[in-house]
Amino acid sequence: MKLSNYGEFPADIPVIAEDEIFLYPFMISPLFLSDEKNIEAATKAIDENTLVIVCPTKAEHEGEREYESLYDAGVVGSIMRKVSLPDGRVKVLFQGLARAKSLYKVSDDPLIAHVDILEPTEVNSLKIDAILEVVREKVRALSAVSNYFPPDLLRTIEENHDHNRIIDLICSTIKLKKEQAYKLFVETDTEKRFLDLIDILIDEIEANKLQKEIRSKVHTHIEKVNKEYFLKEQLKQIQKELGTDTAREEEIEEYYKKLEAKKDKMGEDAYKEIKKQLERFARMHPDSSDASMTQTYLDWVLDIPFGSFAKKALKIENVETQLDKDHFSLEKPKERIVEYFAVKELLELRGIALKKGAGAILCFSGPPGVGKTSLANSIATALKRPLIRIALGGLEDVNELRGHRRTYVGAMPGRITQGLIDAKKMNPVIVLDEIDKVSRSQRGDPTAALLEILDPEQNSEFRDYYLNFDLDLSNVIFIATANDVGRIPAPLRDRMEFITLSSYTPQEKFEIAKRYLLPQELKKHGLKKSELTISKPALRELIHSYTREAGVRNLRRRIAEMCRKAARELLKNSEIEKVSVSVKNLKEFFDKSVFEIQKTDKVPVVGVVNGLAWTAVGGDVLKIESIRIKGKGNLQLTGSLGDVMKESARIAMSVVKTLIDKRKLRISEDNIPMTYSEKTEKIKVDPSEVYKRYDLHVHVPDGATPKDGPSAGIAMVSVIASILSSRKIRSEIAMTGEVSLSGEVLPIGGLKEKLIAAHKAEMSKVLIPFKNYERDLDDIPKEVQESLEIVPVKRVEEVLKQVLI
Structure with a gap:
């Protein structure tokens, strides 16, 4: 294929941008096109049977396809074949025909430039032949110190008489920077091209000679190192035979001393396992990988503080004083903590060993920021014991607690063992933070390991996989913390005693x-x-x-x-x-205020009730709204409600229907929409028709926040009864309680937080289930009880009597 087969130059032809290399006229190269501009240019050239020019991008503009980011020179050639690839790219086979220069841009979409061929100037044949001979000599010299030129390429350079072809061949073979390649490419003076090429070849020869010399020195150095290693090994063996290699022997002797010093304080199985590994280590070659792993194991296990205990005598006065000093309020949690340590002190005073299973694991539960971790800190301070905090949030690998088996690369003891080593005592206070956020994954269930750690029946023989012997954790005081007790698995929950820390007033x-x-x-x-x-x-x-x-x-x-x-x-x-x-x-x-709980406006409204909710950050007043629309008795619920609240609303609807049918909820005839014939004929309509002729829409505002829980029943009953009967609800009353289908008010949880929220909202009266009134009222702060009229209710009729006007 020749250039003469196409139109005359200069001509307007498509431009393909190439990021990697300069192409040369003699090349047939596959090009992989991934961007739209290049693909459009190639498609246009094929469709119109025209040539294209392949221009390289400038080094600082790689990846860009604007005309200004390209060199103004490239190879004009034809696209022999085009194939679409499965990944969206297009592969074209490009044959270069001539060097060319882009004069100016013609179009952007696709990129087309006005291009002219670069014609070489005439040369003095004798002079150029002499220069060519120098070039061939330099090429031979370069091939002697590098692997750039295979034999057939050298033969081509020796036998070819096309000067510019020879230059292009050499340029395409040696690794030129883009700027160097461009200067040689656009030069039309053949003599100057040759002279510039000679300079480049001389630089390449020097660089390759230097690389070859460095490689030779490195090879010699490696041989020397190997020789030295061999001789050192021989020397070690000779020294060993003569008994003069003392460094390793001293190290092993130090390990034996540490082991014997702790022999009486550790279990028999621990002593046997450590001694076995120490004997293996003594027999191993010091440079083997097993020796390194075994030495790491010995360093870990001999740091375990066997038999080392904090000696401070347990005094509950110290615990009580420290808790009062560090924490205001929290009377019941502090009282339970003191009771826990009172039992321990009494057993110590009477010389009674704590039986297996007699100890309890304390778990502080409550919202963030109420002082769970700081209570544990106070206990450690009062007992003068080291405090170790293990964050369990997001933990999903059981080996983090149990330790990795030593066969694994990078094996380590578990966090419990590491905690004992850090504490340097066998009876520290270990805080298991966020125990409710442990995750289960394909790498095991960490809660199963926690069962053994926290169970007083089992933790005296806790086995760490890395250690391969039992550790006695019965002297450790474990304190867990959790935000949501419900998320802790039931078997683990059964091992712990929960001390609830509620919201602060x-x-x-x-x-x-x-x-x-x-x-x-x-x-x-x-x-x-x-x-x-x-x-x-x-x-x-x-x-x-x-x-x-x-x-x-x-x-x-x-x-x-x-x-x-x-x-x-x-x-x-x-x-x-x-x-x-x-x-x-x-x-x-401060920039802006956070309106925590909106205060009541004390204006009665139809279809709006104040419910009380428990959230992760304490209690809140939850308004529930309702409207009625003419319809067929359908119930629509909105406000991002969970399944439990949706069920509460449906139960509430059924309860209100029952109250209307039994005439316990008075419905005025004015509230019942009547047909024209009923009005004209003055037909008396049954009150039960009110819920058949209206569709109800119940909404809990702040729709983006998910809401769920079994405590909105009586609030739902109140708002549905209000909207169907058109009776206003007292806005200074708040309520909490679940309802059964028979109309009984059922007990709820989180009463303290809910009543604190009502107190903050300046409510005057709160309705709560009768069972909660009997059981939980002692937990409510006095200032909350004094500011609120707390009314116990057993049935929904009592609720409606209190709230409807």
Whole structure:
């Protein structure tokens, strides 16, 4: 195929951009096109049977397909074949015909340029032949120190007399940078091309000579290292025979001393296993992989503090004092913790060994920020024992707890064993944080390992896979923490005793902030007590309007934010000696308030009721709304409700229907939509027709938040009864309780958080199930009980009598 078979040049032809290399006229090359511009250019050339020019992209613009990102020179040639590949790319077989230069851009879609052929200038044949001979000599020299030129290519260069063809052949073989290749490519003066090429070949020869010399030195060095290694090994054997190799012997002797020192304190199986591995290590070649693994094992096991215990005598007065010092309120949790340690102290005083299975594992449960982990810290401080915290959140590999078997690469003891090593005592306080967030996966179920760790019947013989012997964990005080007890598997839940930490009341938060948070944050931020003051009303407003939580974590963050701004103000203005925060300037310290719970407006409304809900961050007042639309008695539920709440709404609908049928819920005739004939003929309509002639829509606002739980029954009954009877609901009353089909009010959980939420919303009356009133009222803070009229209810009739006007 010749260039003369196509039209004359200069001509407008499509442009294909090439990222990798410069192509040359003699080449037949496959090109893989993946972007649209290149594919369109190739398609146009095939469809119109025209040539294309393949231009390389500039080094700094690789991947771009704009005209300005390409070199203005390339190879003009034809596309011999085009194949579409399964991955969306297009493969074309391109044959280069001539060097060409792109003069200017003609079109962008597809990319077309005005192109002219690069014609070489005439040369002095004698001079050029002499230069050519020099080039061939340099090529031979380069081939002697590199593998660039195979024999057939050398033969072609020796026998060919086309000067520019020879230059292109050599350029395509040696690895040129794009800028070098471009300068040689666009040069039309053959003599200058040859001279530039000679300079490049000389540089290549020097570089390859240097590489060859370095390779030779490296090879020699490796041989020397191998020789030295062999001689050292011989020397080691000779020294061993002579008894002069003492370093390794001393190391092994040190291991034996450590083992014998701990022999009486460890179990027999532990001693046998460690001694067996130590004897194996002594027989091993020191440079083998097994020796390294065994030495790592010995380092781990001989660091385990066998027989080492914290000697501090247990005194419940110390525990009680420390808990009171570190925590405000939390009376019942603190009382249970003191009882737990009182049993231990009594057994110690009377010399009675704690029987297997007699100990209890404490688990602090409650919302984030209420002080679960800090209670464990206080216990460790009071007992003068080291505290080890193991975060279980997201743990899904059982080997993290049990240890990896030593056959695996990178095997390590489990976290429990590592905790004992870090503590340097066999009786530390180990906090298993977020035990409700352990995950099960294909790598095992970590909760199964936790059963053995936490079961007092079994943990005296806990086996770590890495150690391959039993550890006694019966002296360890395990304390677990959890946000949601329901997510802990039942067998594991059965091993633990739960101490529930509920939400703090606003007054409790105020005292905690005043006594603990503010002094701690002032100290952390380098401020004196006199340099930052906050008034009591401002602190109460900060708690009420700028935090939304059950605990005090966000409150601590807000106080820290206030301290930072105060520190900045003191440094910025040296004349200021004190920063005072009051209700008036509170907004200057904080961006915006978080309206935690909307206060009641005390205006009765039809079809809106105040329910009480438990959430992960404490209690909340949940408004439930309802409207009626003429229809056939259908019930529509919205507000991202879970299955339990949907069932509560359907049960509530049935209960209200029953009340209407039994005439226990009065329905005015004005509420019943009547047909024209019924109106004209003055037909008396049965009250039960009201729920047959309306469709009800019940909605719980804040639809983006999922809601579920068995406590919305009586609220659903109230709102449906209100909308069907057109009677208003007292807006200062809130309620919680589930309902049965027979109309009985059933007990619920989370009463403390719910009543605190009602207290914050300034409700005057709360309806709760009678069983909760009998059972849970002692847990409610006095200030909440004093601010609310708490009314126990047994049946829905009592509820409707209280709330409907």
